[in-house]
Amino acid sequence: MNGLKLELEIVEIKDIAFDSTTAVRDHILYIDKEELINYLDDPRLQNMEVDLARPGESVRIIPVKDVIEPRIKDDGTGGSFPGFLGGYEGVGDGKTIVLRGCSVITTGKIVGFQEGIIDMSGPAARHCEFSELNNVVVKADPADGIEPSEHEAAIREAGLKAAHFLAKAGIGAGFDSVETYQLPEVSAELPRVAIMYMTIAQGLLHDNYVYGIDAKMLHPTLLHPNELLDGVLVNGTCVVAADKQTTYRHQNNALVRELYARHGVDLNFAGVIVVPVRPELKEKKRCCNGAVNLARTIRADGVIIPEEGGGNPEADLMMTCRACEKHGIKTVLIIALEDPLTDTTPEADAVIDVGNDDEVLTLPPVKKVLGYEEQVQLLSGAPENCIGDDGTIQVPLYVITGLHGSLIGSHVRGEVY
Structure with missing residues (x-):
């Protein structure tokens, strides 16, 4: 697996602004708003708007559906997300332009109750890495008669298209640095360690996409880590925002x-x-055993298993842990222990807790809301009366988008007392 060499050409974006053309100049991403809206036109969506949210501004984005970094292949094909907006050749290899310091955020009327909030300032901002980015916010509501599943697909694709549109501005703009990812041969004495990447695939707005394929349709799949970094996995799930x-x-x-x-x-x-x-026990067993067989095939000595979501995925987590340890593969689990575990096993003796999210925050009123603030009352974990007469909002940390997850990189942590 050492043949692929991915070079991420980083274009640092320090500010964003609307302009008559879309381009990167002096580390500022200028955006032709009308052209972008026209590019995103979709009969499944209506009330399309594009706005900007910068770090420190009194802006609230709600309900957040996804956050995407603008990237594009620098190989003449102009692909961005293989299976959606790009082909498959060269993924995880060659050069990819990255607009670092900005993102596309999608919002709009509720798709599922498990969406989230991003505040660009105030007490919630310190818990959210996306509050530190220059964000291009795409708001779109479902057209009349569109089912939630169609709405999710449309807004997911709109976010990817917007990221692709913006990333094109990085072509020829000049990059500030290069990150190179390659796996050279190393000493055979070193332990072989893999990541078992648990990926929600449960239907009912709880899906993810690998190379554009719904993960429900997949058996466990071995990827080079460069493929993951090059956009093959796209979020489509509405699990709890945190x-x-x-x-x-x-x-x-x-x-x-x-x-x-x-x-x-x-x-x-x-x-x-x-x-x-998967939600079904038969499918959990299939995916668990398939994953363990792949780990044995690549002669893994150890695996790190980050959980996605909570509840029934803990059955997969523990089942996989138990089977790996049975075959002599050491496991480390990464999990958010905000609630009692629905399953456990004695073999789970190396666990990383990425932090608790039950603490209640009081969010002050903001000058500008991108999306629909009243839908905070529909978010998972938020009480119906969470909006006060003075405009403040009282919500638990787990309504903050990407608060922790299990991929490490959040602003919370667990500590042993």
Whole structure:
């Protein structure tokens, strides 16, 4: 797996603004708003709007559906997200232009109750890495008669298209740095470590997409880590906002980058195994056993298993842990222990807690809302009376998009007392 070499050409974006053309100049991303809206036109959507949200501004984005970093292949094809807006050749290899410091955020009328909030300032901002980005916010509501599943597909595709549109401005703009990802041969004495990447695949607005394919349709799949960094995994799930693994998190996977940094030092990074998390017991067993067989095939000595979501995925987590340990593969689990676990196993003796999210925050009124603030009362975990007469909002931390998840890179942590 050492043949692929991915070079991320980083274009630093320090501000965003509307202009008559879309271009990057002096680290500012200028956007032709009308052209972007026209590019995103879709009969499944209506009330399309594009707005900007910068760090420190009194802006609230709600309900957040996804966060995406603008990227595009610098190989003449102009592909961005294989299976959606790009082909498959060269994924995880060659050069990819990255607009670092900005993102596309999608919002609009509710798709599922498990959406979230991003505040660009105030007490919620310090818990959210996306509050530190220059965000291009795409709001679109479902056209009349559109079912929630069609709405989710339309707004997901609109976010990817917007990221692709913006990333094109980085072509020829000049990059500030290059991140290179390659897995050279290392000492055979080093332990072989893989990531078992649990990926929600449960239907009813709880899905993810690998190379454009609904993960429900997949058996566990082995990927080179470069493929993950190059946009093959797209978020389509409406799990609780704090647990949501946004597309941005997949693109900037902190766990992958950590193992890359240690490759050849104290471990041999053996790859990424995508494990669909299905609701049916039969399918859980299929995916668990398939994942363990792949780990054995690549001769993994150890695996790190970050959980996505909570509740029934803990059955997959523990089942996989138990089977790995049975075959001599050491496991480390990454999980948010905000609630009692629905399942456990004695073999789960190395667990990383990424933090609790039950603390209640009081969010002050903001000058500008992008989306629909009243829908906070529909979010998972938010009480119906959470909006006060003075305009303040009282909500638990788990309505903050990407608060922790299990990919490491959040602003909360768990501590043992």
